[in-house]
Amino acid sequence: MKFTEELTLRNNGHPLAEWDALDVGIRAIVDHIDQLSVLLFGKEIVVTSMILADGTHASARMVDIDVDEKNVYGGILPSEARVIREIVNAAFVYDPARPTKVVLMYGENDPSGAHYDHMHTQVCWDDRTIARNKHLRAWLETFA
Numbered sequence: 001m002k003f004t005e006e007l008t009l010r011n012n013g014h015p016l017a018e019w020d021a022l023d024v025g026i027r028a029i030v031d032h033i034d035q036l037s038v039l040l041f042g043k044e045i046v047v048t049s050m051i052l053a054d055g056t057h058a059s060a061r062m063v064d065i066d067v068d069e070k071n072v073y074g075g076i077l078p079s080e081a082r083v084i085r086e087i088v089n090a091a092f093v094y095d096p097a098r099p100t101k102v103v104l105m106y107g108e109n110d111p112s113g114a115h116y117d118h119m120h121t122q123v124c125w126d127d128r129t130i131a132r133n134k135h136l137r138a139w140l141e142t143f144a
């Protein structure tokens, strides 16, 4: 996993300080996405946003990942983001009480159209986000 230069500068050269302050569930899922990307496409993901001072990311349960159409910054490609989106959303339930919400928003599954240049990943409060598969669920619970 890589971090953008902006994230590195904002954290005085240590983007992992911001990473470590995130909810453990979102760290587990973003780690999983990075492993999928390396396994399937041979490239690490590039994290573009973690905790923002204000706005939706302030909960520390959300991470943005670069999707780079022209592959300038080394982020994954749109076609690769779509494959990862389908795998992750098939594997994890964001909130069983709200089935329309998803863990990974990219492209077509966000009707607002705001997520074509990056993937937005999120977990729900109170450890509501769960894995559908029992093995993956046991793995996710080790982070709780």
Ligand SMILES: [Zn+2]
Pocket: 049, 057, 062, 063, 064, 119, 120, 121
């Ligand atoms: Zn986001």
